Amino acid sequence: MSVGVETRCVPDAEDLRRSVADRFATWADTEARDLPLPGAGRTRDRFAALYALGRTDLSLARLAEGHADATAILCELGEAPPGPGERWGVWAAQPPGTGLQARQDGDGWLLEGRKAYCSGAHSCTHGLVTADTEEGRRLFAVRTDHPGYAPLEGTWQAIGMAGSDTPDVRFTDVPARPVGEAGTYLDRPGFQHGGIGVAACWLGGARAVADTLQTGARTEDPLTAAHLGAVDVALYAAETALWEAARAIDADPLDRSGAARLRSLRVRAIAERACSDVLDRVGRATGAGPLCHDPRHARNAVDLTVYIRQHHAERNLAELGALVGQKASPEVGTEARSEAGPKR
Template sequence: MNGTPASHHVIPARISPVRISSSAAELDAIRPLLSEAQAAIGDVPALLDLAKTVAATAPKPGEGRTAFLWEILASVAAVDVAAGRVLEPHLDAAAILAQAAGLAADEGRDCPDFAGIHFDGAWGVFAAEAPGLRLEAKETGGCFELRGAKPWCSLAAHLDHAVLTAHVGDSGRAAFAVDLHADGVSFSDPAWTSRGLREIPSGTVHFDGVQAVPLGGSGWYFQRPGFAWGGMGVAACWLGGGVAVARSFAASLQKAADGGREPDQIALAHLGEIDRTLTALTGYLARTAARIDAGELSDGGAWREALRVRGGVATAVERIQALVSQNLGPAPLAFDEAYGKRMADLALYIRQHHAMRDDAQLGTLLLAGNTPW
């Protein structure tokens, strides 16, 4: 180890909000939520109840307080990465439903289907695909029915509703709202063996003639700027996990120094690098949130920015994990439950980022337009 105490336990990350741009007074409003999240760690029903409570007052992206929304997500993930993983899709579903309703209003449609959607219960968002599995939506008598299977449906058996994507003939994929308690919905055993996010298994859900409410049209789900905004909200959760790792590292170094063991130059250099990284990240997210709220990222440029944000956060957080792990050595991974859980949860969660494939997509978009530099 490099200047850190030879202890089996890492000092816990302090329970405090993650600041992106809000004032101290605004962030104080998050503190009771963080205490509740800490008390609910590992308790999925309690975390889902907490998500429902948060959704009642949390801002939606693009409505003027996007940075504060990301601070909520980051702060909860800093308490427990899995708690952030539960909260994020529920808030994303609320935003998607609001955006779909707004689209219908802009088009002058009464949209009676929306009258049947009540944002109560716990919601998920399922948009992943997998080889050999396909979910199709077919229009029958003016209604849509879902048939097939949807993979990677996190906590599906614990949820009440979901926003999901399904193939609509040859027109691509469209989004739908569906009742997960409806007849014709069944859940495969996830066979979840992961050491990360152990309380959040992701399995396959099967649909056999299940009615669903269309949200937007074919392609709308992926083309709307809210898709990019939601992707950046996921990155805010990754950031929160990285902040928690960094806080516990700094606290361990301080405890060692207080005990007479000053950290060496390598440990200090790593702490300095982590500080530079997090300061740059939070500053970038603050500017990006302000641009979203100003209407500057409401077109095709939103996804380019999301790729930058997600790639920058994922790379930085993985670097922070590597630096802290090198300094603290194997002991906390082997003996400290909170530290080991955080590292495993974060490692799996970040794999929602597709690394170089996402960078290749960003490069393609840049060649098709103007580079900002």
């Protein structure tokens, strides 16, 4: 066996990160400007754009969705949108063992500590990041060109979503500007709308995985045909829920009905279940061949497997069940009726 020649069938993690970063920069300078805001009357177009990105490349979709979400957050909280050449991320994960603190320093604020899962850490020019203060958790805007901002090498070892560049970041006296008051990041209706945007990316990725079965299926084989039919049902149902959610958001963007959290939990759970079903059935129908010999399919499958773990599984289902079980909840079982007509 020769060891003097290196054969590379797929790009390494660093090459992949750079490729995704370049495409993200192009997207942010072009298509991002035309993306509708959630609740502005064209939410279906917004979700369709995120879906298309997910079908193309889930790592790119992850960065684009973060920039799109940051744009919506800035608008909802009375801030200026991203400027030309800017690329924003939203870094709000709170896993155990890491923590970011914000303290006042004269008229300003400084961030100190470690933040996990900062997608686009090397390519974003700005971030919206949550940090703990004496008043509670708040959202801050930061620039990534400060010397105290340091992505931690070796903290993103994922094979799936490798191109999303999602390491931990160490903040050392990094100047920050508060965006909104304590608690407003989570309390605003747009937080729930944004969660459905993530599900749109997932479903685009699931459709890309399903394309392998769709294009190569031998439908004269009844077992293959059955898997293809089941995949079609799962995606049709999830996509229908996504488009209905877009309509409901446009009908009630400020969530006067109180249905936004229930809707978000339902749609994300439906999407996650559909993605898992697609991954399983396409694998069972096609065997190891595409995973071993088709780099695009292999990347789509492993990226989707990692990305849908943003869904908190049984914890989210438990919260959904608790909401459904609240007899006095005005939204339970009435969302379709309460949002059937236009609200504005």
